Amino acid sequence: GAVVSQHPSWVICKSGTSVKIECRSLDFQATTMFWYRQFPKQSLMLMATSNEGSKATYEQGVEKDKFLINHASLTLSTLTVTSAHPEDSSFYICSAREDRAQHFGDGTRLSIL
């Protein structure tokens, strides 16, 4: 079946560091990928929709200059959290659309000290 690979699984870093998260569709091409954030005991929150070859569409309240998204190919989207601070600590999950289905990566747990 379709597989989405997300890397890294865990990141622990100091405040002010920039962190890049990769999301790859392994056996299908994904023109659209999604980035979610989930705080403990809360529901998934869509941050942005990433479209191959064009600018990402950010949800209201999400800072596009802080959360940089690049979707340079049909199988790879990256999310860079720039100058991360403790309040950015969260579980970040990507998904890739194949037809009408969305396949999720395993998520990245980001902890900023």
Add this chain to the structure above:
Amino acid sequence: GQNIDQPTEMTATEGAIVQINCTYQTSGFNGLFWYQQHAGEAPTFLSYNVLDGLEEKGRFSSFLSRSKGYSYLLLKELQMKDSASYLCAVMDSNYQLIWGAGTKLIIKP
């Protein structure tokens, strides 16, 4: 506005049956999804309904009534490993997924 409603939490007994309901109001409809999410993990796909009726897949079944804006996920022969959050999501006319807040299912021995 767009809205997905599902109960916050449910409790059931191992070996029993539980039904998790989901009602929705969205801009258009291109299908309804159910996902399972264990604590600390990403969601995993369970089912997809786009036509009215019941879809059965092993111990899990999903039902849809488009006219009522209603779906349910039915879990039979509950096992302890079924303890998780169950997310209802509707794909709207723009093919975007609108997510419910999830139902936390607690299974007791």
